Amino acid sequence: MNNWYKLDNAAKIFPAVRNETNTSIFRVSMVLTDKIQEYILRKATNIVIQRYPIFNVQLHKGTFWNYLDIKKSSIEVKKEEHYPCHPTTDGSLLRVVYFNKKISVEIFHSLTDGSGAVEFLKTLVFQYLLLKGEQIDSEDTILLPEDNIESSEIEDSYIRYYDPLFIKRAKSEKTYQLKGTEFKQRGNNTIHGTMDAQLLNEKAKEHGATITAYLITVLIYSIYRENNSYIKSRKNIVIAVPVNLRKLFPSKTLRNFFAVINVGKVVNQDVSFQDLLAEVVHQLNEKTSKKNLQNNISNNVHLEKSIWIKMVPLLIKHLFLKYSFNNLGDSKKTMTLSNLGNITLPTHMQTHVERMEIVNYPTAKSPINCGICSVNNKLTITFTRRIMETDIIRSFFSFLVKEANIDVTIESNEWGVNDAYM
């Protein structure tokens, strides 16, 4: 195995854009049925990280590109004390934290995407339960520490699937941006809504949609209903949806391999929920087609392949990437909704896991973001925000309760709830 790695295509942007309002650190968590024992978790982490060497790295600046250097020290395991996805002070790109019954892995996006992070978390919790003495079999759904590391797990799949024949991306229309009042002290508030996954799936199917399409529509509708400022703007409400490319482009890579598609439209009183849902379904089907995603890959990789771009010093590249992200990326969406789907666990492991969560970090122009995942028929929708206002989130869950008739249980880290603004 290498002792250093180049950043994959998607990873290159995150070191350039991260700051205190956009840490580019996301979290995946598993809530177990019993309280976490630190020394067992630490032992499990030390075993599991050997299986994922690409995650035990440090970020360095080269002359032309950043790169990842293998770390010789172990991953720190700590009791949680800071808000989710807070910035690092020691340069660590992966941290394992726990509190009561929850194990969380926070990871800098340059290392991997949600799928890669979930694989790591599954292996970690599996190993943790084994060390606790539980009798569980992986049933081929877990990457085990004793397995060999395959070179395909560290490949940059974007380069592998690059096609030089592509259509350049069209310009997108103006997008509505959320605004709000920042907390008195900077931090991320998380609100988790847990519900029956099957019930939600049935409700979505009644409307002829997938869970993702249905929830995107509810979200757009909530943004429309709760923002008086939107009515005059006549801009598109756009939800950015990361799509796991591994389903259509076979890859075992544990690094980033996703594309972001934007789904949305201008909403007004003439647009019913059903009309909106039909439009969302249509856009999702069109934009997640293999042809469109192939074009997406090629558009992204094309720039990286240019020798003129390669020769630009890193400092200047970062300025350009920051500008592109702020003006061509972050400002072209209202919110991000990331759905990791249903997570498969071995049968005997399921009895030890209550639910899973994904915390999707907010950014400067998207102060509220949404992450969804489900396990054991429990689907958890997590809103992460860095502003006080909760109207959209409240409207979203109220819709599910009143209109969709789904029971929702709410949990929260309660960051900033004592900031008086009402």
Add this chain to the structure above:
Amino acid sequence: MNGVLMMPTCKNCHVHLDKYLKKCPLCLRRMNHNYKSSLYPDYNYNDARKNIKCKVFLFLTIIFTSVCTLINLLTIKKEPTLWFIYVLVIVFYLWVLIGHTIISRKNFGSKIHLQIFALSFLFLVIDLNSGFERWSVNIVIPIIILLGTFLISLKIATEKMFVNAYMGYVMSVIVVGFIPLILYAIGISTLFWPSSVVTLFSLLAIIGVYMFADKIFKAEFNRRFHL
């Protein structure tokens, strides 16, 4: 579902709530209990104080240097020297010394690196502001660079495990080691022997790295300059 019915409900939002929540997260209505959160800690909101201290010191620095500048400019006729420049550059150096060299957790190589530049800058500005007799470029800066290169080399020689980590600084210091000779070549410095001693040390460092760490050096070169 029976488990769900045991949980409190927000009558405003019609959602079930984790019993540990102090307020409904959606409408912020207060819940009446004294439970602690089951899955999140109580946060320490005092981290902001560290940032405030830094801002206070920075503001005091700005006040101090501004006042000095103003006093100098107002008394320029009586005392025709721009002494405020000494104040500015010393304050700048103290920020580097305290903020980066002493307090920060940056590695040894980074601290030495920045000290070389900050000290050189300090003495150069003082020399320039006091008639530019070239004592900074002739003697002081070459000695600073020599000391910095020596300290990094010593660290690598005594702690071989850090070779990878320090290779970038070694490369940088080797390049910096040629600066005194370049300054002599273009006529800015007028004394040959200090520049030549520093350049010789840099050459010896290159030879030493090539002889004893060529594989590591090549690997590090590949990482840092990969396209």
